[in-house]
Amino acid sequence: MIRISTAILARVLRHDPAYGLSTLHFADGELRVPQVALEPGAGVRIAIDARDVALALTRPMDVSITNRLPGTIAAVEPLALPYVRVALDLGATRLDALVTAESVERLALEPGLRAWAMIKTVAIEPAMISPADLPPPRPWPSA
Template identity: 70%
Template structure:
C-alpha cells in the first residue's frame, strides 16, 4: 500500500509593523529592563544602551500585539495600552490586521479570523493592546540622536539660544566701580571695586 501525501499551501505571515518615537525615561538594571516614554504612555523593553532622556525609535511588529476586551490584570504581559479599533482588515486566511488608535499613535495588531469572530472585533470598539516586553528586542530599539542633532529644527533652537545669550551679555548692566578703566583692561578686572581716590586735606577722625 502506498501512502499518498498532500502538501498544504502555507500562507505567508503579513509583516505589518509600527515605528514610533520615544525617549528613555529610566533604566532598571536589576530586572534588565528600560522604560521608554512615547506619546501615549510607557513601554517596558529589554535594557537599551542609551542615556536617559535620549531619543530612540521603537519598532513593534503586529504579530507581537495581542488584544483584550477588558483591562488585563492577571497576565504576564507588561505593556497594556487602551485604545479604540479603527479598522479590521482581513488578509490571507487566517490573518486579520486590526488597527488601533491609542490617541496619538496608530498601532497594528495581527490576529486570526477566529479571534475576530470570537471577540466580536469591529471598528469603534474599545479594547486593550498588549505587547510582551521580550518581543521588543534590542534590534527593535534604535538611537535617534544623530537624526535629532542633524535636523533643521534642532539647529534653529541652538542658534536662537546662542543669539539670546549674546543679547543677555550685551544688555547686562555693568557693576559699579570707581576710577578710570583702560579700554584694553581685562573684563574680570572691571567688576572689582576700587577705593575712591583720596583727596588732599581729608583726615580720618579717630
C-alpha cells in the same frame, strides 16, 4: 508570512538595573523594554511587529506581558486567511495587531470598540532624533 509593523519614536525615561529594564516614553504612554545602553533623555526608534500584539476586551490582569495599552479599534482589515489586521488608535499612535479571523469573530471586534493592546516584544534602534521630535519627558517622582 505577512509583515506589518508600527514605528514609534520614544525617549529613554529611566533605567531599572534591578530588573534589567528601561522605561521608554512615547506620545501615548510608556513601554518597559530590556535595558538600553543610552542615557535618559536619548531618543530611540521602536518597531512593534503586528504579530507581537495581542488584543483583550478588558484590562489584562495577571498576565506576564508587561506592556498593555488601552485604545479604540480604528479598522479591521481582512487579509489572506487566517489573518486580519486590526488597527488600534492609542491617541497619537495607530498600533497594528495581526490576529486570526476566528478571534475577530469570537471577540466581535469592530471599529469603535475599546480594547487593550498587549505587546509581547519590541525592536529598538538608537536613532539620531531631534529632541523636538520626541515627547517631552515625564517627571519621575523622587523616592
